[in-house]
Amino acid sequence: MSTELPYARPDGHVCAPAPPMMSLAVEHEGSVTVVSVRGEIDMSNAHLLVDLTIDLGHDPAPQVVLDFSGVRFVDLHAVRALVQARRLLQAAGGELTLRRPPRCVTRLLHLTETADLFLAEGGPRQPATLDGTAPDGATRWPAALVLPPPVPPPQGSAPHPHRVRGTLS
Template sequence: MSENLPGFGRHHVPTASGSLRPDEPIMWLSCEARGHVTQVSVVGEVDLSNAHLLAELLENVAARTPMVAVDLSEVTFFGANGTDALVRAHQVLTGQGGRLTLCRPSSVVRRVLEITGTLGVFEVVDRPHARVTGNAPARPVVPARAGS
């Protein structure tokens, strides 16, 4: 086997100079079931190229659990497709009598949700590793003023 072949899941992309560099993932997803609540953690960039993966994960989780908490504290880029993934998951869960809660959305995520007018749709919890339990609503979000 040639040593020039990339490993499974690893590809090489050209740079401006014409050399090749390893193509690293830009988003990581993890999922942990905690009783009747499933926590989904998102790290990195959510954009057109990968938002469908977040949407698929959230839709699959929503079909199996009544409550989903999405930790967005380590998201560094958040495009409109990420917003769409969250809105669709929210619709699926609430349609089944469940809940979707956003945990510690990064300033990038919060800004996109504010601009798109969707921040108010979601329950947002700003505490680290918040456990979403029962039917009590999460703490309401008050949009921060610029520069504060």
């Protein structure tokens, strides 16, 4: 059996381990639990958000804020985890709020049409009424801030092949 470490370099130095893909830190701000999320949320770790929510859901009427200011990447597994976490907290009489979500998060929430499920603190928002709040008192994200503008068709482009007029000889 070899005693060499698989991550040691030939010169004997040991390489530092890679930083974790995602880290979670929990703190309390009064009756609100704030979870600081950092890194990348994907299929390898999105379930950890749900697992943490299950633990936090044991409190009466849990109010959970996910601080996403340190998130650099999300995929559809993250969206699914967020929807599931929200459902679990609401079943316990609580609420889930996203704090300072980066563009990658808001864009994916809008593309999946799930942005309206979440309350937002800080970050791009969309007032739904003249006083700047949504009907339920929360603020929402504007699609214009997170979705790219539509691309107009090029000018002078060839007509669609099935719409070409003329006669066959």
